[in-house]
Amino acid sequence: MSKTVALTGNLACAHAMRQINPDVVAAYPITPQTTIVEEFSTFVANGQVDTEYVTVESEHSAMSACVGASAAGSRVITATSSQGLALMWEILYIASALRLPIVMHNVNRTLAGPINIHCDHQDSMGARDSGWIQIHCENAQEAYDTTIQAIRIAEDSRVSLPVLVCLDGFIISHAIDRLDMLDDPEVKKFVGEFEPRVTMLDPEEPITVGPFDGLHGQFFEFRRAQELATLGSLPVIEEVGKEYGAVSGRPYGLIEEYKLDDAEIAILVLGSTAGTTRVVVDDLRADGVKAGLLKIRSFRPFPIKQITDALSGVKAVAVLDRSLSPGAIGAPVFQEVRSALYDSESRVPIINFIYGLGGRDVSMAHLKEAFDVLSDIVKTGQVKQTINYLGLRE
Amino acid sequence: MASLRELSKKKDYLTGGHRLCAGCGHSIAVRQVLLASEDPVVVGCATGCLEVSTTIYPYTAWKCSYIHNAFENVAATISGVESAYQALKRRGKVDKELKFVAFGGDGGTYDIGLQSLSGALERGHNMLYVCLDNGAYMNTGIQRSSATPKGAWTTTTPVGSVRPGKPRKRKDLTAICADHNIPYVAQASISHWKDLHAKAAKALQADGPAFLNILSPCPRGWRHPSDQTVKMAKLGVQTGFWPLYEVENGVWKVTVKVREPKPVAEWFKLQGRFKHLFAPGNEALLADLQGDVDSQLERILARCESTQE
Numbered sequence: 001m002s003k004t005v006a007l008t009g010n011l012a013c014a015h016a017m018r019q020i021n022p023d024v025v026a027a028y029p030i031t032p033q034t035t036i037v038e039e040f041s042t043f044v045a046n047g048q049v050d051t052e053y054v055t056v057e058s059e060h061s062a063m064s065a066c067v068g069a070s071a072a073g074s075r076v077i078t079a080t081s082s083q084g085l086a087l088m089w090e091i092l093y094i095a096s097a098l099r100l101p102i103v104m105h106n107v108n109r110t111l112a113g114p115i116n117i118h119c120d121h122q123d124s125m126g127a128r129d130s131g132w133i134q135i136h137c138e139n140a141q142e143a144y145d146t147t148i149q150a151i152r153i154a155e156d157s158r159v160s161l162p163v164l165v166c167l168d169g170f171i172i173s174h175a176i177d178r179l180d181m182l183d184d185p186e187v188k189k190f191v192g193e194f195e196p197r198v199t200m201l202d203p204e205e206p207i208t209v210g211p212f213d214g215l216h217g218q219f220f221e222f223r224r225a226q227e228l229a230t231l232g233s234l235p236v237i238e239e240v241g242k243e244y245g246a247v248s249g250r251p252y253g254l255i256e257e258y259k260l261d262d263a264e265i266a267i268l269v270l271g272s273t274a275g276t277t278r279v280v281v282d283d284l285r286a287d288g289v290k291a292g293l294l295k296i297r298s299f300r301p302f303p304i305k306q307i308t309d310a311l312s313g314v315k316a317v318a319v320l321d322r323s324l325s326p327g328a329i330g331a332p333v334f335q336e337v338r339s340a341l342y343d344s345e346s347r348v349p350i351i352n353f354i355y356g357l358g359g360r361d362v363s364m365a366h367l368k369e370a371f372d373v374l375s376d377i378v379k380t381g382q383v384k385q386t387i388n389y390l391g392l393r394e
Numbered sequence: 395m396a397s398l399r400e401l402s403k404k405k406d407y408l409t410g411g412h413r414l415c416a417g418c419g420h421s422i423a424v425r426q427v428l429l430a431s432e433d434p435v436v437v438g439c440a441t442g443c444l445e446v447s448t449t450i451y452p453y454t455a456w457k458c459s460y461i462h463n464a465f466e467n468v469a470a471t472i473s474g475v476e477s478a479y480q481a482l483k484r485r486g487k488v489d490k491e492l493k494f495v496a497f498g499g500d501g502g503t504y505d506i507g508l509q510s511l512s513g514a515l516e517r518g519h520n521m522l523y524v525c526l527d528n529g530a531y532m533n534t535g536i537q538r539s540s541a542t543p544k545g546a547w548t549t550t551t552p553v554g555s556v557r558p559g560k561p562r563k564r565k566d567l568t569a570i571c572a573d574h575n576i577p578y579v580a581q582a583s584i585s586h587w588k589d590l591h592a593k594a595a596k597a598l599q600a601d602g603p604a605f606l607n608i609l610s611p612c613p614r615g616w617r618h619p620s621d622q623t624v625k626m627a628k629l630g631v632q633t634g635f636w637p638l639y640e641v642e643n644g645v646w647k648v649t650v651k652v653r654e655p656k657p658v659a660e661w662f663k664l665q666g667r668f669k670h671l672f673a674p675g676n677e678a679l680l681a682d683l684q685g686d687v688d689s690q691l692e693r694i695l696a697r698c699e700s701t702q703e
């Protein structure tokens with residue numbers, strides 16, 4: 001049995017955490033993540049969870065304590081944003097290398113400077129190579145559902161990796177949305193009991209965690225093993241998404257297609273902008289334009305095959321990036337999608353739109369503008385400009 | 395208090411065969427601390443000489459569970475381990491009594507790890523934090539730290555034609571920890587094993603966080619022969635450079651009284667890192683350093699007097 005509620009994305013995440021009732025939460029507040037830890041604090045204060053809640057003095061210590069708690073053999077969740085994620089950067093790599101199934105919300109906010117509290121994906125793109133699985137959510141419902149699934153993905157014995165659950169700051173985190181919640185026992189059953197691979201708390205079986213790799217060590221092999229585990233999580237993310245669908249009626253995959261089957265032009269995007277794009281696609285369809293949407297849910301691992309298959313029939317694609325990589329050939333998602341399409345038979349024309357930096361609004365008109373450029377490419381067979389900016393004051 | 399004979403029969407959590415230099419103070423300190431635990435221990439270690447020398451993959455010198463995370467975060471890391479223990483104990487998944495001990499060098503504690511340590515002490519975890527103070531970043535080649543004595547040569551405070559080694563005084567970390575108002579804080583030295591053992595035992599039994607600052611000579615960095623380690627630690631105490639005291643529930647107490655401290659120069663002259671102080675023209679600097687040692691002792695004695703019932 002599920003119940004329909006009206007909650008902000010952050011409160012939806014906090015409620016998912018309450019239902020999971022993890023052993024340890026170590027977290028530090030930062031806008032726009034703060035209401036997650038505040039709400040969770042009230043659950044602790046009211047005895048609605050019996051989690052050991054560690055109110056650390058920084059995000060660096062938050063992730064450090066999470067590593068200690070997870071290595072000790074407990075189920076661990078935390079949350080952050082922006083500068084906080086950046087401050088954790090050093091320890092993100094250690095958490096994934098130790099193969100610790102920590103789950104963390106990242107409420108997406110840009111990185112200073114100038115200091116700015118609003119949404120873009122610059123922060124989580126900085127964690128791109130850290131070895132964390134990275135899943136992006138479109139709305140509060142997905143943020144709630146993905147939190148619960150993330151526990152299962154992270155702890156799966158084929159994976160054993162930390163998972164970053166990304167939701168757009170303010171747009172998802174602070175807007176009240178309608179969503180369906182599972183009952184507490186259903187969540188408890190879905191996530192199950194945590195069976196740690198190792199524990200530091202059994203004196204009969206002592207273990208050394210985080211040894212020094214020496215001068216002629218195994219570093220390369222460890223990193224490769226980590227890569228294989230990350231790639232191996234692709235079917236696990238799908239399996240867990242399907243199983244979650246059976247329980248909730250909301251199945252999830254690695255990507256989500258919208259009116260893509262017969263589409264000639266398509267936008268590929270992560271996060272909340274997928275919702276706006278959906279409406280624009282409908283409007284264009286009403287005008288007879290064959291527009292479609294491809295939303296990427298799993299950014300790490302990057303589902304290359306699913307993406308190239310989904311785009312195989314289109315005649316022009318625009319990748320929307322909510323971050324900027326100064327001096328590179330376009331932004332990160334674009335680079336990756338274009339690289340994936342290079343080997344595909346169709347070699348469809350592909351352009352990049354950088355948008356929404358520092359919380360710059362992205363309107364339906366902007367997305368319409370992007371689709372218009374695509375229509376023009378299909379008509380003329382020519383790409384006038386590969387890297388474009390939406391909503392930039394020039 | 396256990397006798398030496400009894401201690402020699404206790405389980406040693408750090409085995410021989412590790413790669414610390416001959417004469418390194420760190421392994422002596424670690425053994426002396428862990429021998430004082432009546433319960434099994436779980437150890438956290440900051441990046442530094444102790445860490446790199448005891449866990450060269452695929453070997454480990456640790457017979458207890460051990461975690462190394464990074465350089466500046468051993469306090470936060472062990473606080474996470476201890477939190478997992480509290481949670482799992484509450485949920486009936488762990489029942490044994492365990493002790494949690496973090497080891498950090500002076501660099502990992504006085505400098506880059508100070509915030510992490512301060513946070514963990516304030517949060518009140520049941521843990522013992524041990525700083526192994528050898529007065530420099532030895533693992534990376536003897537660079538200065540805020541524990542390096544004034545006037546000492548290091549590779550980042552070299553002795554040049556205009557600068558005679560480290561220009562500034564040490565930070566008083568033991569007092570900083572004591573001012574966190576935690577149950578137990580003490581300063582100890584590997585040369586005074588009975589004193590150290592008693593302090594470690596108290597620290598491990600404290601209800602809440604405890605901090606031990608241990609003088610741990612480094613033959614490489616101090617530039618003394620490796621068979622002089624214990625003597626160097628002893629002279630550190632006897633000159634008043636490293637007073638042995640404890641702060642138990644806010645009450646300060648000197649645990650080993652030094653009736654007539656030797657001139658600090660007697661300690662300095664045995665260490666290559668202070669060699670330049672004895673060159674002609676540096677007499678005033680040497681007198682200045684003696685003054686610093688004297689005033690530090692006065693400060694500690696004054697706090698002992700003002701807090702004793």
Ligand SMILES: Cc1ncc(C[n+]2csc(CCOP(=O)(O)OP(=O)(O)O)c2C)c(N)n1
Pocket residue numbers: 441442443444465466498499500501502503526528530531532533534539
């Ligand atoms: C963030 C970070 N900065 C710098 C280093 C390099 N580093 C490793 S150990 C070390 C010095 C350790 O000195 P200390 O803590 O005094 O321990 P010792 O080796 O002297 O026992 C430094 C600077 C690092 N590993 N991580």
Ligand code: SF4
Pocket residue numbers: 413414415416417418419420443447528532533611612613614615
């Ligand atoms: S350099 Fe110094 S601290 Fe490091 S192992 Fe050698 S003696 Fe010990």
Ligand SMILES: [Mg+2]
Pocket residue numbers: 499500501526527528529530531532
């Ligand atoms: Mg040192």
